Amino acid sequence: MPEGHSIHRLARQLTDVFGGQRVRVSSPQGRFAAGAALLDGHVLTRAEAVGKQLLVSFDGADLRAGADGADGHRVLRIHLGLYGAFSFGGDASFVGASSIGAPRRMGESENGQDAGDDAEYTGPPAPVGAVRVRLVSDHGWADLRGPTACEVITAGDVAALREAAGPDPLRADGGHDDAAEFARLLRRRGVACGQLLMDQAVVSGIGNVYRAELLFRAGIDPYRPGRKIAEREATDLWADAVFLMHDGVRLGRIVTTQRDPHHPVAREDVTLDADAADIPDEATRFVYKHTGEPCPHCGTAIATAVMAGRNLYWCPGCQH
Ligand SMILES: [Zn+2]
Incomplete structure (x- = not known):
């Protein structure tokens, strides 16, 4: 499941x-047809994350539905869950506008076609598979x-x-x-802290990988009840989450081994400030999916x- 970063x-x-931009919104699959009709043709103002939820705001969206939202504001709420993913494509200006750059992973699937490589963009391709929502602007599309x-x-x-x-x-302002x-x-x-870290009412955006790695880095047993966590341990956990998750946004992947709180260099195969793309998957995490390894x-x-x-995943030897 995609985590907050x-x-x-x-x-x-x-x-x-x-x-x-004014955006055409449709549901090629049909399951979101009524919702798409409310947003279609309106200006997409911004998208933001609230924890693991994605909120996409539209200005002046249809008011027929009722008295609420008198400002004409409608928001598309998306939770990707385990299988949800976006793909993107479009012309060079569409891709060029992205602060993120070249096609890359979004959610858990590859980011669609080689956007921008085509000499001429002729509009979105025919929908492939069950496309719940399609967004289309003059320069590109997202499914x-x-x-x-x-x-x-x-x-x-x-x-x-x-x-x-x-x-x-990821919203912490310092x-x-x-x-x-x-x-x-x-x-x-009194619930186990490993469970509380996954509770979005306690902290937003932490998923299974960060939960395991944060507790390992802090030396905290995931079964220790929240009540038994010292205040200082909790604020240190928070600071480490802020650090690691911002790194995740920057790198586009979860790497928890680059800076080890206990050792200057975490693993022999991971050097400080190594290019994150060069780090093999198994070396990006200390305990997650390392069952049975030392x-x-x-x-x-x-x-x-x-x-x-x-x-x-945890180490019974050094997490207490
Ligand atoms: Zn250990």
């Missing part, structure tokens, strides 16, 4: 290529397939959604309020178990 990247890309959630919501719904979401390490709030939410319950710190075999419905 990839949703932030996706939001940035959507804003870059569609922001401020969404397989999301868990895809619906049109109001400004009021967005406010409620923000209210319910825990602090987001102030201490978010760290303190995270510590409070984590430490008030812990790089203490040599104990990495363990695995299911927690909160997902595979958990």
